[in-house]
Amino acid sequence: MMPVATVMLDDTPMFDPRILQELDWSENTTTFSPAISPLDPGDGLVLRPLCTADLNRGFFKVLGQLTETGVVSPEQFIKTFEHMKRSGDYYVTVVEDTNLGQIVATATLVIEHKFTHSCAKRGRIEDVVVSGECRGKQLGKLFLHLSWQEFSLQAVLVLSHHPFCAAATCMVPRSSSSSCILFKLPAGGKRRLQPWQTRFQHFTLKFKLILHNKSPSHEFRIPV
Secondary structure (H helix, E strand, O other), rough: OOOOOOOOOOOEEEEHHHHHHHHOOOOOOOOOOOOOOOOOOOOOOHHHHHHHHHHHHOOOHHHOOOOOOOOOOOHHHHHHHHHHHHOOEEHHHHHHHHOOOEEEEEEEEEEEOOOHHHHHHEEEEEEEOOOHHHHHOHHHHHHHHOOOHHHHOOEEEEEEEOOOOEEEEEEEOOOOOOOEEEEEEEEOOOOOOOEEEEEEEOOEEEEEEOOOOOOOOEEEEOOO
């Protein structure tokens, strides 16, 4: 159970909200049914940057549905938040249910600075999780299809938890004209390991999927 914050918390965002507000959604080719977007993620829902006041809005309750968070004091949370904010390389995004005043989903974009590819920047999307009561509302899918064109990223590494696999990791070129790569997952027994390798526009995509489903084949889409 997370301690209740008694230190000063506020709604100052981790990063400029205009980055999310000005994302170009016009080129999105992924189907959302019903239609949602970064500016309209659903009835009563708002997509925005994390702020320290979210500690008391259930942020760790949602994050704990993804992995073990441990006991984090308000002071520890604020210290880490301020470090991420100052670095300019962390973009923790949340979805708030404004009717409940609770965080119901979150994802993090981390920007890595490389010496390779003419000192390019590479993005890493991780810690994508949607609270149990909001699953099925396409929020995880929305997170993975944010374009982040603001940062001119050479590539994006997606670390995602999918209902039919324990982990899926891939790296894809952002220069691709396609919106995603589609994989069809074969039915498999519990903890069956499937290695995949796909050539895509002179770029080798390598990752592993651990299947848990015993149902018929499923499709798994990775945004590019």
